[in-house]
Amino acid sequence: MELLKLTDVSVGYEGKPVASHLSLTLHEGDYLCIVGENGAGKSTLMKTLLNLRAPIDGSIVFSDAIARNEIGYLPQQTQVQRDFPATVWEVVLSGCLNRSGLRPFYTKAQKQTAEDWIARLDITDLKKRSYRALSGGQQQRVLLARALCATKKLIVLDEPVAGLDPIVTADLYALIQRINRENGITVIMVSHDIGAALQYATHILQVSGDSNFFGTVEEYRQSELGKLFLGKAGEDHA
């Protein structure tokens, strides 16, 4: 089922587009990686999708199946969070807030949702621990659990593996893939890691100034733009 459709969207700051003419269609269960060079507008596009800023041009249409407050989001960590006194349970539970309305406290069902995701992400033993004392990988799992509490259908991840070591990175990618396949949650991931993008994603959106690409991973491998970018990325790694 169609979940999200972008038609000729331009995103940017104060009326100046950073990336323009973006079009894509996303279906339920897709796994989209947004790739591109630094400053190409990946993050700006993501913030626009999340309604944190308005698009400059074009239309972004979510299907009726998903409301604005049903999108999960894993942002990059902020300075404030590094010494924030909060337990893992408090952080994960705060993901349920978007469906609380004016109700001051969490319902049993919301608490159960949080419990379920904590168990699913294998962080039950961290539940009472202090968030600030966890390792980078554990913190990302906690924030992922919070993001999943906020959604049933779509999760947006902003460079989730930034700063993690290779083993933890592989674990997290595997986890995100399981959530995508087994729980049927659509994934949109902004990533620098083109290798992982090709390995795990079903669709690629490459944002690069005037020429963009959207299609399946296989189409991307065959495309001129994809070959160019993959070649360049290969050189960088060599």
Place this chain on the structure above:
Amino acid sequence: MLEKLQMYFAYDFVKFALIVGVLVALCAALLGVTLVLKRYSMIGDGLSHMAFGAMTVAMLFSIAPIYLTLPVTILSAVLLLRGGGKLKGDAAVAMLSVSSLAMGYLLLNIFKSGSANLSGDVCSILFGSTSILTLKKSDVVLCAVLAAIVIFVFVFFYNKIFAVTFDESFARATGTQSSLYNLLLAVITAVVIVLSMNLVGALLISALIVFPALCAMRLFKSFRGVIISAAVISVCCALVGILISILYGTPVGSTIVAADLAVFLVCVIIDLCKGGRKA
């Protein structure tokens, strides 16, 4: 000493001072945790100086200060805490606070130079001095009502305040009205600051806001634990400070701050003994 205390408790002004002291300390501690975590520790200082400026203007026109200080402080709080626009950050706070302090003092000097006790007036606004010991019943009622509103808002929106403090962009992206809650926080911050001016004066308000939060953050690892212990620490320090100042005739505001500082040092030592912040 106990007899002396008992004697003092017979007086209304002592009871009033204790009631107001406890309420203000409680409110300041609740908000303080959020403000410290949002990196707005100096906002209390800045806003209280704005309130000082407003208070001097009120004195010139002989209107009851609170009718001017409250709206002015709320407006400044909204401007400073809104998180957008050009008036933002520590430089803006510093600029606004120091100019209203200077302008207030200047106005008083120009228009009230005939007044016998100008420096006394200024000193009591800045350091709280004895005004808490001269409270009328109506002051206490007003304070109690405002404090009740602040506490109610805080409890009712506790989960939202946590979410907006911990991660504003997540809250916004997932559909929480974070700008509304920021506005709410700004307004109750202003209310708390205007209330605290009675107790510790404009200069020492930051202490009421910052110390309990910092103490509690040393000792507890959960947000709820920090909030509750900050409130308890703050109330205890206010009580001890007021009692000592009544018994020994020390200035109220400074004594409360001294008590806060002492508790903070104890917390730092406990924290160091536990082996740092990894908990």
